Amino acid sequence: MVVLGFMFISCYKGRLLPIEGKVKFNLIKSDTYTLLYMETEKGYPNFNLTIEFNLIQHGKTVKVELLGVYELHILLPAFGPARGIDSLMLTNGLNNLLFTYGSYTDYYAVQVDTCIHVIPIITKFTVYDSTLYGGLVRKPNIYLYPTSPCSVIVKLSPNGRLVKTIPDYDDGFKVYAYPDGSISGTPGYLFYEAEIRDVDLGTNGWCVSQPEIISFLQWLLPEYGFNPRECDDFIQYWGDKLTGSPYYEIYPITLEQIDLICP
Template identity: 25%
Template sequence: MNRTLSILFLATSFLGFSKGRELLPSVWIIKDSISEKIHPDSVQLVFNVDDLYNQLMLNQHAAIVQVKIDGKSKKYTITDKHPIFRFPLAKGKHRLAFYINANFNEIYLEREFMGKHHYEIGLNFQGSSNSGKQILVEKPVIYLYSEKEEAFHLKVKTSAALQFTYPAYSNEWVGTSSPNGTIQLNGTKYPYLFWDAQLPVNQVNLDWNFADQLEGSHVMAYLENQLDKIGFNEKEKADFITYWGPRMQKMKHLQVLWMQNKSIDPIASLEISPNFKQNRIYLVFRETSQWNEQTPEIRISSPEPMDRSGNYLVEWGGMEIEPNL
């Protein structure tokens, strides 16, 4: 026997919706039905995360929804193709909280759940007050390597506000690359091209559940090991470690995320002519007072080795994130 009840439950205010999502609350009951397959003292909850405008960037990576059920935590993985998770509860009144990351407000749902009921519930994560904050995309430097001297045009395509470039950047860099990595612009030689930019924090979707977690005293060995796996040459590795290492090793505990290639495109993409293979790697880290609990189904994403064949570029940069973001 199935009996469907049409119920709309708004657990949070309609204030603060992003453009184009005005009609969606944070949480609502899609369907409430009674099923003979469910025990009279039990409830089945199925949650569907609405990401119509791809704010969660599920088309690029999975996300972890952290759920607190009457204060006890569980974690569920959602993807673009399967933005659904479920769990049973005992009948009665429960308080639920749902959290993705600091870019989105936590969602709360408190209500009485009836025995034998099957609830389908929609979730709509909305931008938090952190979304107005700015973070600095630091030290993206671009090395160019070509099989012979090669004239190039290179553009940094970003909505972020460029802060400083070297050499001077005016819509593009125009110069000549070489096999040993030397770049010539207007008769002057450079080891790399440099830019940095201010970026709204809500343009970077970070999930610290997938972070490497380490102590500051282990930073140098960790970076050397990771960069060797990625395929940095000695100069690139020295440039990278001497920039990030001193700052990171001062932290007692830290979490580290790696962004690579297409995952960096929402921050900035590179347009180069003629075509160069692009090897891009960004380091993202923050100091933390405690480790995240990482369950077995959470797989830490490690950077892949670079392709250093033919004409190619190497870009590295990164961001230090405030502990509460």
């Protein structure tokens, strides 16, 4: 098993806040289910607040009961919307999609065939946005170790879209790499962040207290084959980010999982 990175999730939830402004959503069809992805129009100083909701499905009617925004002390102190995600079992033909929040109810007709057609009927506090995707992958560095100096082209096919790259991604990373791992015009690795539609974390991981995060990573990363430089890069970046929660769940992301979302 080759591990390319790790996913961090806070084990702690804070207070429930009211939803301010509208909630945008998208329905993303896969072979076996439909992904419901939501995010608030309002941005928050902590990037990864979550939209709390209940999902109720009876036949061709799906009801999404919005409860509020949970203030999470998790991962990334960066500006962004609150997000919510779940899977729906929409069947071919006409489906009903309802969103409720307090005394408000929004209603959409959803026609499912080879693709999904969303028809707004009543829209007071929700907005359908087909451009939304379901998650952000941060700093999965790509290291290159050729046997001799050479030009390299690295191409990515994210299940979503790239949002940031170093160096620029022009139909691929086009760089010159050396056996010692150095790469011309880079800090020593290819950097990207991507919005993706779904991540399967699996069930095996660790729950680690915040004061033990650094020492745990110093033990864990070499166990999964990270060399000293890769360990230093990883810990330097994430050590400063994982400070807001008393505990974090840590899940390994394997090569097989990466190939599903960003081959």
